Structures are given as structure tokens and as C-alpha cells.
Amino acid sequence: xxxxxxxxxxxDAIETPFGKVDRCIGGSxxxxxxxxxxxxxxxxxxxxxxxxxDDDASIFAGRDIDLEGLERVAGQKSFFWSGxxxxxxxxxxxxxxxxxxxxxxxxxxxxxxxxxxxxxxxNAEPSLQLATLEQCESPRIxxxxxxxxxxxxxxxxxxxxxxxxxxxxxxxxxxxQYTEQSNVIKGARxxxxxxxxTLVIKRGEYGVLMMTRDKLFAAPAYPLEQVFDPTGxxxxxxxxxxxxxAAQPEATDQAFRRAIIFGSTxxxxxxxxxxxxxxxxxxxxxxxxxxxxxxxxxxxxxFEV
Amino acid sequence: xxxxxxxxxxxDAIETPFGKVDRCIGGSxxxxxxxxxxxxxxxxxxxxxxxxxDDDASIFAGRDIDLEGLERVAGQKSFFWSGxxxxxxxxxxxxxxxxxxxxxxxxxxxxxxxxxxxxxxxNAEPSLQLATLEQCESPRIxxxxxxxxxxxxxxxxxxxxxxxxxxxxxxxxxxxQYTEQSNVIKGARxxxxxxxxTLVIKRGEYGVLMMTRDKLFAAPAYPLEQVFDPTGxxxxxxxxxxxxxAAQPEATDQAFRRAIIFGSTxxxxxxxxxxxxxxxxxxxxxxxxxxxxxxxxxxxxxFEV
Numbered sequence: 001x002x003x004x005x006x007x008x009x010x011x012d013a014i015e016t017p018f019g020k021v022d023r024c025i026g027g028s029x030x031x032x033x034x035x036x037x038x039x040x041x042x043x044x045x046x047x048x049x050x051x052x053x054d055d056d057a058s059i060f061a062g063r064d065i066d067l068e069g070l071e072r073v074a075g076q077k078s079f080f081w082s083g084x085x086x087x088x089x090x091x092x093x094x095x096x097x098x099x100x101x102x103x104x105x106x107x108x109x110x111x112x113x114x115x116x117x118x119x120x121x122x123n124a125e126p127s128l129q130l131a132t133l134e135q136c137e138s139p140r141i142x143x144x145x146x147x148x149x150x151x152x153x154x155x156x157x158x159x160x161x162x163x164x165x166x167x168x169x170x171x172x173x174x175x176x177q178y179t180e181q182s183n184v185i186k187g188a189r190x191x192x193x194x195x196x197x198t199l200v201i202k203r204g205e206y207g208v209l210m211m212t213r214d215k216l217f218a219a220p221a222y223p224l225e226q227v228f229d230p231t232g233x234x235x236x237x238x239x240x241x242x243x244x245x246a247a248q249p250e251a252t253d254q255a256f257r258r259a260i261i262f263g264s265t266x267x268x269x270x271x272x273x274x275x276x277x278x279x280x281x282x283x284x285x286x287x288x289x290x291x292x293x294x295x296x297x298x299x300x301x302x303f304e305v
Numbered sequence: 306x307x308x309x310x311x312x313x314x315x316x317d318a319i320e321t322p323f324g325k326v327d328r329c330i331g332g333s334x335x336x337x338x339x340x341x342x343x344x345x346x347x348x349x350x351x352x353x354x355x356x357x358x359d360d361d362a363s364i365f366a367g368r369d370i371d372l373e374g375l376e377r378v379a380g381q382k383s384f385f386w387s388g389x390x391x392x393x394x395x396x397x398x399x400x401x402x403x404x405x406x407x408x409x410x411x412x413x414x415x416x417x418x419x420x421x422x423x424x425x426x427x428n429a430e431p432s433l434q435l436a437t438l439e440q441c442e443s444p445r446i447x448x449x450x451x452x453x454x455x456x457x458x459x460x461x462x463x464x465x466x467x468x469x470x471x472x473x474x475x476x477x478x479x480x481x482q483y484t485e486q487s488n489v490i491k492g493a494r495x496x497x498x499x500x501x502x503t504l505v506i507k508r509g510e511y512g513v514l515m516m517t518r519d520k521l522f523a524a525p526a527y528p529l530e531q532v533f534d535p536t537g538x539x540x541x542x543x544x545x546x547x548x549x550x551a552a553q554p555e556a557t558d559q560a561f562r563r564a565i566i567f568g569s570t571x572x573x574x575x576x577x578x579x580x581x582x583x584x585x586x587x588x589x590x591x592x593x594x595x596x597x598x599x600x601x602x603x604x605x606x607x608f609e610v
Contacts, residue, residue, distance in 0.1 A: 017487070087487045088487060089487065182322070182392045182393060182394065183529075183530060183531065183532060184510075184528075185528045185529065185530045186530050186531075189530070203511060205489075206508060206511035206512070207511070207523075207525070209525075209528065216528055216602055217602065217603070217605070218512075218525035218528065218602050218603055219525075219603070219605070220512070220514075220523035220524075220525065223489075223490045223514065223521055223523065224488075224490065225488060225490045225491050225494070226488065226491075227488060254605065254606050257604075257605040257606070258605055258606060258608050260605075261605055262608075288608070291608060292607075295605070295607065297521055297522065297523050298522070298523055298524070298603055298605075299562075300522070300524070300559065300562040300563055300565075300566055300600070300603075301559050301562070301563060302597075302600065303563055303567075303593070303596060
């Protein structure tokens with residue numbers, strides 16, 4: 001099944017304890033599309049400025065990504081984010097955010113984009129997510145990501161979006177913030193009670209917890225000795241997860257679980273280098289090999305009674 | 306195989322967001338022994354004051370715990386710890402620590418205690434752990450726990466103990482503190498390089514990571530909607546882990562993995578009530594049932610190529 005993603009294609013400036021880059025390609029929809037395209041076709045919907053070159057666009061080349069929805073606006077600059085990570089790589093400190101061309105982004109989906117059976121609303125103001133969702137024609141799965149900013153500043157609108165999606169991908173601090181519950185499981189139940197079918201809770205270096213009304217699945221993150229740059233890990237995860245899921249004949253509990261592992265696998269590659277440098281290099285065989293390592297990492301036997 | 310544990314039997318005063326207790330039984334060796342005794346025989350070596358009543362000792366009754374090494378000293382008070390937990394239950398804030406009778410504790414092991422094939426050195430000053438270890442007669446497995454205080458104040462002595470044990474049970478913040486590495490996997494390799502065969506890294510609500518030179522195992526914590534009081538979770542984990550391991554015919558990689566899950570299972574019960582109130586109630590059947598839930602929580606299938 002095809003996925004339509006609406007999000008950012010952007011430039012980042014990043015400093016980590018291991019290096020520094022002044023301009024590299026980033027953005028939620030970029031990481032998402034590349035990761036998802038390992039498994040499914042993706043319609044990319046985003047806007048860039050005239051600073052976005054053909055060379056920049058080469059990241060999408062040779063992949064199953066439809067770029068019809070990638071609008072380039074003359075006389076404007078692309079979304080720009082600058083951030084740094086310290087000793088604790090789990091926390092990004094934002095130095096600067098320039099919305100630029102993204103400030104006037106009001107996506108109008110084409111018929112193809114509207115009819116995609118899977119929709120991913122990348123992190124954005126909830127009103128923009130809602131405006132996108134209203135254009136879609138009975139998708140089978142709608143998923144969204146969000147962030148602390150919208151929980152703090154657009155809580156009611158976010159609640160409206162939560163009520164209309166199937167799947168929420170969120171981190172554990174955001175679950176706590178939104179629900180004002182210290183216990184993440186209890187908080188997750190509150191979000192599920194809004195009508196969300198599946199909650200995928202990202203826990204950074206500790207992995208992922210997936211919850212439905214009656215099922216729980218916990219997966220660790222792949223243990224890396226060198227996390228070089230965590231930027232894009234969450235969107236890569238979402239891409240691998242939804243990309244794999246969209247390619248399955250049935251969305252069974254086991255398909256969701258495998259999707260979580262494929263999402264985690266792709267995210268573990270992203271953080272090994274700056275930007276999409278590592279995602280660019282790997283093949284589906286690398287992804288499958290690391291999936292098998294995940295199995296070895298987590299497998300334990302039944303005890304003998 | 307029998308386990309000898311040297312640690313504290315103590316009284317705690319605890320306040321959590323859910324309740325308060327002014328005097329309850331606690332101590333590393335208490336939690337450890339009760340948990341381990343679900344699977345193996347335990348020789349308990351600890352010291353208490355005259356405030357420790359027969360009623361307090363009833364926690365050990367009817368279990369496979371040898372109390373010959375539980376010394377009661379007249380005219381003195383038992384070790385006392387007072388702490389509180391706030392919104393974030395992962396972090397205990399110590400209000401008061403009174404060593405009392407523990408200040409003069411110089412354990413002299415009996416022949417039976419010395420000859421136990423499995424030794425657990427609960428968290429204590431490294432010099433005390435070393436003095437205990439020197440009395441042991443060629444144990445098959447020696448394990449230790451430690452804390453941030455000893456890393457900061459007795460680092461060299463702690464390194465000496467690390468060099469002489471097989472198994473270190475430690476939390477992730479302590480790995481970072483001891484090795485000055487932000488990356489826990491990299492830090493863990495440094496500790497393994499000292500000669501430690503197996504490192505068990507506790508990550509609180511996120512579970513456990515077990516590392517040897519060539520193998521990794523990650524297990525989540527059991528997701529609880531109500532964590533009532535985290536006190537004793539680490540020592541209960543160690544007890545369940547070593548207790549199960551000591552009962553296995555062979556210490557294979559899979560036996561270690563099952564031991565991690567049994568340790569996590571027992572710890573998940575401990576935090577459901579104050580003190581050992583929950584551990585007191587449960588049977589081995591409850592433990593086995595939750596082990597099976599762990600399996601359901603973490604299991605995922607191979608993908609089809």
C-alpha cells in the first residue's frame with residue numbers, strides 16, 4: 001500500500017560531541033520517506049525554498065518516492081533547524097528554528113495523495129495536521145507524530161487530531177506531559193481512551209513500547225557503541241515502521257511487532273552518521289541482517305516446569 | 306547450588322506519592338534472600354540491632370533461608386534508611402541514613418557460608434566486599450552490586466573488587482559515572498575489560514541489559530500501571546536472577562537470559578506494595594505466570610524473506 005507523508009524537508013546545522021555540520025539535509029518527511037521506501041511506495045508532500053538544489057534532491061533518487069508533492073518556492077528559503085547534543089545524546093538543545101517557506105505551507109493534496117491508504121502526519125502544528133487529514137479519502141491507517149511544543153501551546157487542537165487518527169507515535173516524556181501522569185502506562189491508557197487504536201511510545205536509547213487496549217509489546221533499541229547524531233531517529237523509526245506495515249497483507253499484532261523492529265532497525269542506522277549519510281549507504285540486506293540481530297538480542301526461551 | 310549473601314537487614318521509612326510508612330523491614334540482603342529463595346537455598350549474612358523482633362524475622366520463615374549468619378547485637382539499633390520518591394519514581398531522595406550496628410559489621414563467614422558456590426556481595430563499601438570475598442573458598446560465581454557513593458569515594462578499592470568478581474550488577478548511571486563514558490555500551494566494555502565476565506546493567510523502568518564480551522541481551526521491565534514503591538527492586542532483581550541461575554544445571558547463555566527474566570519478574574512484584582509486602586504474598590505459580598507474560602510482551606517473529 002502507498003503512504004502519503006506530509007512534513008518538512010529542511011536543512012539542519014548540527015553539533016554533537018563527535019563533530020559538526022553547518023548545512024545538511026534533514027526534515028521529518030525526508031527521513032520518513034527514505035526509511036519507508038525500503039518497503040513501500042511513498043508520496044512526499046512538503047515545501048522547500050530555492051536553496052534546495054537538485055543535488056539535495058538526489059537523496060530521493062532511485063527510491064520508490066513520488067516527488068510530485070515536493071513544492072519548490074522561488075525567492076524563499078527552506079525550513080532550517082540548528083541544534084546541539086551534549087554528553088547526554090538523548091536531549092537535543094535547539095539553537096535556532098527558522099520556519100521560512102514552511103510558515104506559508106498549506107498542503108493541497110492531489111487525488112493520488114488523498115487516496116493513499118496510509119497517511120503519516122509528521123510533527124507539525126495540529127491545525128495543519130487536521131487540515132491535511134480532512135482532505136484524505138477514507139485511509140485505512142492514519143498515524144501522527146507530535147512534540148512538546150504543541151502539547152503546551154495547542155493542546156485542544158491536538159486532542160481533536162488524536163481523536164481522528166488510528167496510530168500515535170510519541171515519546172514517553174510527551175505522554176507524561178499530555179496526560180499529567182508520571183506512569184507512562186497509565187498515561188497511555190488515557191490517550192487510547194480518546195479512540196487511538198495503537199500508541200507507539202518512543203523511549204530513545206531504551207527502545208519502544210507499543211500499546212493497544214489489550215496488548216503490549218516492548219522492544220529495546222539496538223545497542224550501539226557509537227551514537228554519532230540522533231537527529232532524525234524518530235522520523236526514521238516512523239518511516240520504517242509504517243513502510244513495513246503498509247507492505248503487509250494484514251495488519252495483525254505480529255505484523256505490528258515486526259514493523260516496530262524494522263522501524264528500530266532503520267533508526268539504528270540513521271544515528272550512526274550525520275544526516276541521512278548512513279541511510280543512503282545501506283541496502284535492504286543490511287536492514288534484514290540487523291533485524292536478525294534484534295532477534296538474538298531479545299530472544300529467551302520458556303522455562304521448563 | 307546454595308548462595309551466600311552478605312548485606313543489610315534494615316528498617317526503612319519511605320514516602321512515595323501514594324503513601325507513607327514510618328518503619329518497615331528493608332535492606333539489601335532481605336530483598337535478595339526472599340527473592341532468591343524462590344529457587345535456591347540462601348545463607349543470609351547480616352547484622353541487626355535489638356530492635357529487630359521475632360515478628361520482623363517472620364519474613365524469612367518457611368523459606369529456604371539459613372539464618373545462622375543473622376547476628377543480633379544487644380544495645381544497638383539496626384541500619385536505618387529514610388527516603389522519598391517524587392513524581393519521577395526512578396529517583397530516590399535519601400532523607401537520612403543511620404548505619405547504627407552496621408558501622409561495626411565485619412562479617413566472619415562460617416565454613417558453610419564460605420563454601421557456597423554462589424556469593425552475592427550486596428551494595429557495601431568495597432573494602433567490606435573484599436574482606437568477605439577473601440574468606441570464600443573457590444566459589445563458582447561471585448556477583449556484586451555497588452552504588453554511586455563508592456564510585457565517588459572508593460574508586461580504587463571498587464576497581465580491585467571488580468577485578469575479582471564474575472558478575473557485576475550495576476545501574477546505567479553508575480556505568481557512566483565509573484567509566485566517564487556517555488555511551489553505556491562503550492562504558493560496559495571498559496568494565497568487562499577488567500575481567501568481569503558478565504555485566505548486568507539495570508535501567509529502572511526501562512529494564513535490563515546483560516553484556517558479556519561477545520553477547521548482548523536486552524529485556525524490558527514489566528510495564529506496571531501502578532508502581533507503588535521502587536525500594537528494593539534492584540536487590541529483588543539480583544535475588545531472583547542469582548537464585549534462578551544457581552538452580553540451573555549449567556550456566557548457559559539461555560540460562561542467564563531466563564535468570565534475567567525471573568529477576569525482572571520478582572522485581573515487578575516488589576514495587577507493587579511497600580517493603581516486602583507483595584513478595585510475601587506471591588507463590589512460585591504467580592512468578593511463572595508473569596514470566597509467561599514477559600514472553601508475550603517481547604516476542605516477535607522472524608520476517609518472511
